[in-house]
Amino acid sequence: MRLVIAECTINYSGRLTAHLPQATRLLVLKNDGSILVHSDSGSYKPLNWMNPPCTITVLEPGEEHAGLDVAEVWQVAQTKTADVLTVLIHRVLSDVSHELGDATGAEPGLVKDGVEAALQELLAEQIELLGEGFSLIRREYMTAIGPVDILARDASGAAVAVELKRRGDIDGVEQLTRYLELLNRDPLLAPVRGVFAAQEIKPQARKLAEDRGIECLLLDYEAMRGVESGAPKLF
Amino acid sequence: MRLVIAECTINYSGRLTAHLPQATRLLVLKNDGSILVHSDSGSYKPLNWMNPPCTITVLEPGEEHAGLDVAEVWQVAQTKTADVLTVLIHRVLSDVSHELGDATGAEPGLVKDGVEAALQELLAEQIELLGEGFSLIRREYMTAIGPVDILARDASGAAVAVELKRRGDIDGVEQLTRYLELLNRDPLLAPVRGVFAAQEIKPQARKLAEDRGIECLLLDYEAMRGVESGAPKLF
């Protein structure tokens, strides 16, 4: 990885056109040829970037750069698309390279825990959270338009489709509506009720769901995990 | 901005729990207190990060780190939430700081062109792309559930609602469907037809749209821009 601190002007042309006026910035050149342009603020998203595969060509400034105080021109071109990032280097303040990775030179990679999959697993094991006498039919119940997160049976034996979200938005209600429409065409399952379960449900989503006769269920992830393990998971 | 190349082990606890095994990585510490952890591959998204406002505290290794070859412990805590990023520093290979920004120390910021807004502007000006004899009623036509991108009138005088996307997905069709349902309740407008216009339309979205009697229209941004300016915009 090569880290360059430089006064630069940047133009991007691809899905959109973008321009960065002259300023001092961090240029990160990764080993796969990709480049990130970071300023000292903003969040983790760079001001500009080019993702791999791409190639960097260093050019001498041409006539069009006369009088612009340009020392070098970097042409970063995407291999597969027509995207081009042009970096005009005015002054290089620092330029260092380092080898990253573990002993083998590879990045071990991130280990995650606690996303929607975990929520689904917990609700499947604690299916009675949906109501007394509920039983699980199956998780990821496949349909022609995609998998229903959880399919269950209520105390009376009627089928219930559950859509799970971390944050319950209007999109989730639409998704569940499409599943219910499809499931209710199956004479072996119909009538199928819907439950919209999430750690947080937006007011507009709740309203839309209730208008459509879909029940809303707030989930407490910490409590559900507590029931399961008795103690928070540590590394 | 401070750039540290270090052999490190990282744990994150917040919305999810994540772990990064020991390896050499780039740690970017921005002036606003935020931190990014980058490896030599992947795209612009860091392996781990903490966005501002947050504080970094450097601790001496405690008993729980005995035998783990830990030189320093960085506790990065979000000011508003309970998110915590713990960086175990095994070895620092490089540690440099630089002032970024322009002459005033500020980042001038990115200038963009060519997103959905531009597409909407172009289609409004070239409304005949919808069909012969079409006329514009207005852009961003407000309704109770949000603005319709473009409302037009066809040759026969009937209202047409247009939903614009760069990439036409199922969500866009759902959105247009909600607008049409609402607009068709207005006796002054009804009946209102729908047109789903995008640079690219996913097969599933096209199918859903056609099932609902919504017309699909592929847009050629480059061609539309060419009609408008006669020449591509340059910086």
Add this chain to the structure above:
DNA sequence: TGCTCGATTTCGCCA
């Protein structure tokens, strides 16, 4: 401030 929607989204899964 809260909500909605776009993004050069990126990322990961599954058919």
Add this chain to the structure above:
DNA sequence: TGGCGAAGTCGAGCA
């Protein structure tokens, strides 16, 4: 490989 849904999504615009 392509399509699709989730993301520690982020960020802008608007009520």
